[in-house]
Amino acid sequence: xxxxxxFCLGASTFVRTQAELEMLPVQGNVYVLAGSQGxxxxxxxxxxxxxxxxxxxxxxxAVLDAIRTLTPRPIRHIVLTSGADQQAGGAANxxxxxxxxxxxxxxxxxxxxxxxxIIAHVNVLNRMVAANVPSDRWxxxxxxxxxxxxxxxxxxxxxxxxxxxxxxxxxxxxxxRSDVVSTGAIxxxxxxxxxxxxxxxxxxxxxxxxNLVLDLAIAGEGQEGGTVIVPxxxxxxxxxxxxxxxxxxxxIRDRIRDMVAKGLSLEQVKQGRPTADYDGLYDSPGGEWxxxxxxxxxxxxxxxxxx
Amino acid sequence: MYFSPCMRTTYVVGAAAxxxxxxxxxxxxxxxxxxxxxxxxxxxxxxxxxxxxxxYLGMPVNDAARRRADAWDASKWTMPERQCExxxxxxxxxxxxxxxxxxTLDPVSQDVVSWHVTALWMLQRRTxxxxxxxxxxxYAQHSWQGFSTGxxxxxxxxxxxxxxxxxxxxxxxxxxSEKATLVEYFIRHGDYLTLVTVxxxxxxxxxxxxxxSNWVANPGFQLSPFSCIPTVEIERPRGFVPHHLxxxxxxxxEFAAKHGLPAEAARGGAETMYPEYLERLRQDAGxx
Numbered sequence: 001x002x003x004x005x006x007f008c009l010g011a012s013t014f015v016r017t018q019a020e021l022e023m024l025p026v027q028g029n030v031y032v033l034a035g036s037q038g039x040x041x042x043x044x045x046x047x048x049x050x051x052x053x054x055x056x057x058x059x060x061x062a063v064l065d066a067i068r069t070l071t072p073r074p075i076r077h078i079v080l081t082s083g084a085d086q087q088a089g090g091a092a093n094x095x096x097x098x099x100x101x102x103x104x105x106x107x108x109x110x111x112x113x114x115x116x117x118i119i120a121h122v123n124v125l126n127r128m129v130a131a132n133v134p135s136d137r138w139x140x141x142x143x144x145x146x147x148x149x150x151x152x153x154x155x156x157x158x159x160x161x162x163x164x165x166x167x168x169x170x171x172x173x174x175x176x177r178s179d180v181v182s183t184g185a186i187x188x189x190x191x192x193x194x195x196x197x198x199x200x201x202x203x204x205x206x207x208x209x210x211n212l213v214l215d216l217a218i219a220g221e222g223q224e225g226g227t228v229i230v231p232x233x234x235x236x237x238x239x240x241x242x243x244x245x246x247x248x249x250x251x252i253r254d255r256i257r258d259m260v261a262k263g264l265s266l267e268q269v270k271q272g273r274p275t276a277d278y279d280g281l282y283d284s285p286g287g288e289w290x291x292x293x294x295x296x297x298x299x300x301x302x303x304x305x306x307x
Numbered sequence: 308m309y310f311s312p313c314m315r316t317t318y319v320v321g322a323a324a325x326x327x328x329x330x331x332x333x334x335x336x337x338x339x340x341x342x343x344x345x346x347x348x349x350x351x352x353x354x355x356x357x358x359x360x361x362x363y364l365g366m367p368v369n370d371a372a373r374r375r376a377d378a379w380d381a382s383k384w385t386m387p388e389r390q391c392e393x394x395x396x397x398x399x400x401x402x403x404x405x406x407x408x409x410x411t412l413d414p415v416s417q418d419v420v421s422w423h424v425t426a427l428w429m430l431q432r433r434t435x436x437x438x439x440x441x442x443x444x445x446y447a448q449h450s451w452q453g454f455s456t457g458x459x460x461x462x463x464x465x466x467x468x469x470x471x472x473x474x475x476x477x478x479x480x481x482x483x484s485e486k487a488t489l490v491e492y493f494i495r496h497g498d499y500l501t502l503v504t505v506x507x508x509x510x511x512x513x514x515x516x517x518x519x520s521n522w523v524a525n526p527g528f529q530l531s532p533f534s535c536i537p538t539v540e541i542e543r544p545r546g547f548v549p550h551h552l553x554x555x556x557x558x559x560x561e562f563a564a565k566h567g568l569p570a571e572a573a574r575g576g577a578e579t580m581y582p583e584y585l586e587r588l589r590q591d592a593g594x595x
Contacts, residue, residue, distance in 0.1 A: 022444055022446055024444060024446055024447065032446070034444075034446040207546055208546070211545060211546045214388060219388070219391070221534070221535075222391065222393050222429060222430065222431070222432075222451070222535070223388075223391040223392045223393065223451070223535075224393075224450055224451055225450075228448065234446075235445060235446045235447060235448065235449065236446060236447060236448040237448065237449075238448065239388055240388065240392065240472060240473075241449070241472070241473075243386075243388040243389070244473055246546070246548070247383075247548045247550075250546065250548040251378060251548060251550050254548075254550070254552065255552060255553065258552050272553070274553075276370070276371055276374050277371045277372070277374040277375035277378070278371075278375075279371065280371055280484065280486075280509065280510035280511070281484060281485075281486070281510055
């Protein structure tokens, strides 16, 4: 029944912008701005929107238009689930349209920085600094502990750091009252998970991040509904969908680990097609991140760079 | 006469439709509401005790489906996140599925706005919308029963379902993907109800899978209450996923050996659905 209700609401309130973004209600105070390049999670309320990830910088106007269909208030917080371009790209410009008053600003408003706050794990900031990213794109508020929290629009919002997954600065966001988890790039409902060892990413971290999401998610009666999961990209999901994805990633990792243990070369592993039974779901031949790239990345991670 | 796979599907569904039109009035919509007792005479061994591991015979599956099923481990069902999974809409009628069907009526026009079908096993509940609403966005959630819309074609209710969560064609690891669509035909002849299901799956099938299931009116039948709370049945390392690595599943050949079948037949595929395949097996056996 809850799912049927969700479908009804989704069908009646979505907004299709010129940039082909769709705004759908998720649950409670939370919405998703979905697009082909990824999802932005939007929590609304009296204090102003909190966003988890944005959209590419080129879609700034469309993102703002879509958010204004929900609320006229300026964006208060933007949480980045990693430092990847598709997450951080739009944050800097979007923050300039927002408003977040800190304690210091209220004491001495002459020096006020009224932009939205941009929140991320400290490793996101460290990597931006090391890469000479312009400072206006840096996170304004960082955390370095395993967990952090923000109280926003009447609900507790928990941030969980996932080590060495998509990168070394990943954050999973849990909206406790709305019962919604925003995963960032560790869960891509349309593709194999992407990770980059040069940014501190790794396959075991991806799996651990997915297991963390499963720890947070609780399914409703009949394994239907319950906690809603907003993936980094693709359709809204739930515990079972994440379990399916976790199983897929774990099984492929185990297969490649077994092949590496048997001394197979990368070419031999590719010929063994360890992703063949899932390619129809997650491979995009010719795309930016293919099944073959996924296999190669796992192989290199597990073989210590053997070729 | 040779029928292409597509023509065969059309023939089966078309024959069912013609049968209905010839035997009942096309003027009035049929009332499906009430309690229905399931008949298990079709494919009883598979639907009762369940299929044997490695039995893909008669299923139009592709190589990806076989690989996935070869890796499947029944211990999957011991995982807490799996214990309360119901059957999805396309498999539900194959399981223990005595039904209760009810309708919601428009208070003014008295038109049926939606049908509600509840099946015995785990009380799977689905809604079939009859008010012409569109299917949800591709970004919307999927569910076990999917999103269903129906329309009458004469006395036959045709139901189209999208947004299905990943399910199974057989309970031995033959997976049905979330990209599949389901078209069903509810056909009532007096006290008998027949359901024709057609599943198209671009990920794991090479042809549509067509199956039928049957019920008899059973007034007064009550569905049993049901609830499920998962628990930890086996202590395991965090994140452990039961599966067989390629080439290590020791049970895959048991089905073919037990029934004296060529191993190739047990691997399934579209050609194993059709009577001509028996003749081919005989010829192969004669040649050996």
